[in-house]
Amino acid sequence: MKKMEDMLLRREAFSEVVMGNTAIVRAMVEAGTRVVSSYPGSPTPEIALAIQSIPKNDRPFYFEFSTNEKVATELAYGAAVNGHLSTVFFKSVGLNVAADTFVQLSLMNIIGGMVVVLGDDPGANSSQNEQDNRHYARMSYTPVLEPADPDEVYRFYLEAARLSQTLRMPVILRLTTHVCHAKERVAFGSWSPVQPDDTPRFDPANGPYIPLTTHAIEMKRAALARLEQVRQRAEETELNRFIDNGNRLRGVITMGLSFLSLMDVLDGAAAQPDILKLAYVHPLPRKKIVRFLSSHQEIKVLEELDDVVENQIKAIAFDLQLPVKIFGKTQPEDWIGEYTPDKVHQVLYATWPDMVQPAPTSEAEDPAPHRPPQMCPGCGHRSAFHAIKQALAPTDITVADIGCHTLGFLPPYEIGQLLMCMGASTAMASGLRLFNTSRKVVAFMGDSTFFHAALPGIINAIFNHHPITLILMENGTTAMTGHQDNPASGKNFNEETDKIPVRQVLEGLGIKHIAEVDTYQQAKLAELVVEATSIDEFSVVIARHPCMLKFTREQRKNSTYQQKHVTIDQGVCERIHTCIGAFGCPTFTRDTEGNVTINTDLCIGDGSCIQTCPTKAIIPAGKKDKGGAA
Amino acid sequence: MKAFSIYLTGVGGQGIGLISEIILRAADHAGHPVKSVDTHGLAQRGGIVVSQIRIGDKIFSPIIPAGQADLVISLERHEAFRAAGTALKDKGCLIYYNTVWQPLSVRLNQTAEIEESYIQDLCRARGIQVISVFHADLPDIRMQNMAMLSEIHRHRMIPDIDLEHYQTAMADLMSGTMLAENRALFDKRLTA
Numbered sequence: 001m002k003k004m005e006d007m008l009l010r011r012e013a014f015s016e017v018v019m020g021n022t023a024i025v026r027a028m029v030e031a032g033t034r035v036v037s038s039y040p041g042s043p044t045p046e047i048a049l050a051i052q053s054i055p056k057n058d059r060p061f062y063f064e065f066s067t068n069e070k071v072a073t074e075l076a077y078g079a080a081v082n083g084h085l086s087t088v089f090f091k092s093v094g095l096n097v098a099a100d101t102f103v104q105l106s107l108m109n110i111i112g113g114m115v116v117v118l119g120d121d122p123g124a125n126s127s128q129n130e131q132d133n134r135h136y137a138r139m140s141y142t143p144v145l146e147p148a149d150p151d152e153v154y155r156f157y158l159e160a161a162r163l164s165q166t167l168r169m170p171v172i173l174r175l176t177t178h179v180c181h182a183k184e185r186v187a188f189g190s191w192s193p194v195q196p197d198d199t200p201r202f203d204p205a206n207g208p209y210i211p212l213t214t215h216a217i218e219m220k221r222a223a224l225a226r227l228e229q230v231r232q233r234a235e236e237t238e239l240n241r242f243i244d245n246g247n248r249l250r251g252v253i254t255m256g257l258s259f260l261s262l263m264d265v266l267d268g269a270a271a272q273p274d275i276l277k278l279a280y281v282h283p284l285p286r287k288k289i290v291r292f293l294s295s296h297q298e299i300k301v302l303e304e305l306d307d308v309v310e311n312q313i314k315a316i317a318f319d320l321q322l323p324v325k326i327f328g329k330t331q332p333e334d335w336i337g338e339y340t341p342d343k344v345h346q347v348l349y350a351t352w353p354d355m356v357q358p359a360p361t362s363e364a365e366d367p368a369p370h371r372p373p374q375m376c377p378g379c380g381h382r383s384a385f386h387a388i389k390q391a392l393a394p395t396d397i398t399v400a401d402i403g404c405h406t407l408g409f410l411p412p413y414e415i416g417q418l419l420m421c422m423g424a425s426t427a428m429a430s431g432l433r434l435f436n437t438s439r440k441v442v443a444f445m446g447d448s449t450f451f452h453a454a455l456p457g458i459i460n461a462i463f464n465h466h467p468i469t470l471i472l473m474e475n476g477t478t479a480m481t482g483h484q485d486n487p488a489s490g491k492n493f494n495e496e497t498d499k500i501p502v503r504q505v506l507e508g509l510g511i512k513h514i515a516e517v518d519t520y521q522q523a524k525l526a527e528l529v530v531e532a533t534s535i536d537e538f539s540v541v542i543a544r545h546p547c548m549l550k551f552t553r554e555q556r557k558n559s560t561y562q563q564k565h566v567t568i569d570q571g572v573c574e575r576i577h578t579c580i581g582a583f584g585c586p587t588f589t590r591d592t593e594g595n596v597t598i599n600t601d602l603c604i605g606d607g608s609c610i611q612t613c614p615t616k617a618i619i620p621a622g623k624k625d626k627g628g629a630a
Numbered sequence: 631m632k633a634f635s636i637y638l639t640g641v642g643g644q645g646i647g648l649i650s651e652i653i654l655r656a657a658d659h660a661g662h663p664v665k666s667v668d669t670h671g672l673a674q675r676g677g678i679v680v681s682q683i684r685i686g687d688k689i690f691s692p693i694i695p696a697g698q699a700d701l702v703i704s705l706e707r708h709e710a711f712r713a714a715g716t717a718l719k720d721k722g723c724l725i726y727y728n729t730v731w732q733p734l735s736v737r738l739n740q741t742a743e744i745e746e747s748y749i750q751d752l753c754r755a756r757g758i759q760v761i762s763v764f765h766a767d768l769p770d771i772r773m774q775n776m777a778m779l780s781e782i783h784r785h786r787m788i789p790d791i792d793l794e795h796y797q798t799a800m801a802d803l804m805s806g807t808m809l810a811e812n813r814a815l816f817d818k819r820l821t822a
């Protein structure tokens with residue numbers, strides 16, 4: 001078997017089939033990166049999986065999952081002003097959390113260099129929105145490199161690291177979902193490990209590092225000057241691509257994944273346009289663009305999400321009064337979704353109908369029933385929702401937070417009627433409670449989120465006396481993003497740690513009403529929720545059960561593991577369908593006559609369903625029904 | 631090689647990732663330029679997983695245009711029907727594992743379960759070659775993907791990839807008993 005760690009640490013140059021999220025780790029190794037931090041979020045968690053493949057003592061850099069993206073950014077910054085090349089990576093919306101720190105970075109003299117790797121998510125495959133983080137780059141004077149495929153992820157990271165070391169400034173490497181998760185053969189360079197010089201080099205004389213009063217203005221001036229130096233680099237770099245098709249009429253300026261889609265769409269097109277593919281999308285290589293604009297009569301700016309580059313290019317053409325027609329975005333759909341080959345086909349056809357065949361305007365209708373994501377078989381959140389639904393009135397208001405339990409908003413539970421972002425549930429719930437005495441307000445939250453961004457909202461509810469109930473869905477892990485440990489897990493990325501128990505934190509805050517129960521005890525949980533919601537003060541119910549997906553996966557590694565499953569006693573079942581219609585475990589299958597059977601591929605035999613059957617027709621795993629069937 | 635696009639689909643937990651990576655690596659071992667991309671979204675939670683593979687000299691994006699896949703591989707019946715309807719080209723090939731993981735609306739009796747005949751009818755109407763695979767005797771459901779891979783090779787559904795390329799790809803990704811068990815199953819089905 002090819003071992004990932006051998007590949008990541010190989011001395012000689014080689015090539016291998018890898019995903020973008022793996023290629024970047026080899027680049028970190030070759031670049032001499034010393035400190036890396038993150039908070040998990042799709043599409044980036046596989047970067048940490050690649051890092052994890054290298055045993056801790058062989059890892060040429062320090063890595064941690066911090067408690068949130070802002071903390072991770074601050075940690076990487078601290079290391080970098082001590083002289084270490086550092087990197088922080090997280091998902092798109094993570095930058096909102098990190099923003100207060102991030103927007104200051106470009107003001108600082110970051111002597112070690114610092115790369116900020118963003119996993120943007122056009123198409124909102126696994127995010128609350130598809131925000132275009134290039135806006136943050138512009139507002140903070142931070143350069144952005146945008147790779148299109150794993151090969152470029154590798155090469156652009158090396159460029160970003162070098163640039164940030166040379167100019168002592170932060171540099172963004174902006175990945176997108178299908179760049180992170182694309183796989184292809186990549187040629188890597190050699191690596192000769194050097195003994196790192198870990199002398200703490202922080203020196204206030206390298207500053208100022210205090211952006212106050214007059215300093216702040218001076219520092220901004222310096223940031224803008226550095227950005228002009230980057231522009232120079234953006235003009236010269238070999239990473240830009242110019243595809244000369246000898247077309248003096250038409251050209252396309254593009255970047256990232258849109259470029260790949262464009263190349264596919266143009267296969268077989270009449271009169272191929274010239275193409276300028278940018279490596280740096282901020283700051284723009286102005287001279288290069290002017291030359292491209294001047295040598296064509298029509299330019300299409302092909303850009304995923306917002307018109308960030310387009311507007312700057314139009315401004316250049318306007319200032320220089322260039323006689324060129326620039327086509328950008330025209331209709332709202334142009335701002336929306338991933339620029340897949342199909343999308344680029346439509347956009348290109350709308351611009352130049354004579355260049356490509358008409359694009360199919362609508363996709364073939366999906367003939368199969370939708371398949372929304374579900375909580376897993378045995379999930380403690382399901383038992384919790386099933387119980388809590390019985391404890392609340394239909395008019396009560398339930399506020400969700402980010403995590404697996406968010407899926408409770410789907411039928412049959414429909415619990416969690418509002419969602420914003422990580423940690424937002426308690427304070428939103430507090431607002432919903434103002435002037436409201438008739439409808440109870442209940443907030444939900446997972447344990448990773450609790451430590452990530454929830455504490456200010458919780459403390460506010462105590463501080464300002466908001467009588468809501470918070471239900472903490474503690475499963476001991478950061479489940480939704482792939483089971484990363486959190487402060488309550490008893491382990492961090494590198495070693496065993498003391499648990500930071502959620503309950504004691506809450507007690508320390510002075511909360512008087514804290515109840516806790518395993519979610520499989522559904523009747524007890526329902527009782528506790530009724531009790532908690534009738535108290536006229538902030539109350540918490542800790543609804544606890546280990547993540548069963550994680551648990552089952554660990555069990556399966558055991559060679560003696562045998563999958564167990566419950567069975568239905570068909571003689572007892574009265575086809576009331578509580579198991580399917582209300583409890584809703586995906587294991588229960590309905591045939592055309594309405595009989596219920598068990599999908600044995602799915603059932604893990606946890607038995608959390610047994611208590612939900614009004615006729616006691618569900619037989620525990622390993623027991624037999626009266627007919628003798630197992 | 632002329633471009634060949636493969637669309638793999640199934641439900642989170644069925645092992646799409648492994649079968650996709652084996653095909654990707656087998657194509658690479660066979661000397662073809664190849665790219666792939668996985669879309670998992672929230673798939674780990676019983677949603678749809680899709681993996682796309684494109685083989686050929688003039689391939690740029692790993693994403694297949696709608697309705698342009700040459701081959702659809704599905705590990706579940708509903709997903710086979712969905713992908714045949716949206717991703718597969720006319721006269722293409724569909725191979726699916728004939729198991730059912732009912733989507734929510736089927737369990738709630740709001741929509742009908744997709745039956746085998748629906749797939750047959752759709753494929754007949756569009757000139758699609760269809761192969762349905764099911765083995766009642768698999769030791770572990772996580773081997774359904776390997777049974778599928780074996781059928782894919784037995785029917786030579788992907789051009790210009792030989793047995794040794796699949797075998798080398800499997801050895802890249804697995805070792806010990808896992809490799810031995812999967813190889814045994816793969817080889818057995820080839821001759822069955």
Ligand SMILES: Cc1ncc(C[n+]2csc(CCOP(=O)(O)OP(=O)(O)O)c2C)c(N)n1
Pocket residue numbers: 039040041042069091093094097127128402403404405422445446447448449450473475477478479480481
């Ligand atoms: C700012 C931000 N960072 C990261 C994420 C990615 N994310 C989505 S769900 C989730 C897990 C939350 O874990 P937890 O609160 O423990 O709930 P669980 O999934 O375990 O039920 C994370 C980190 C996000 N949506 N927003």
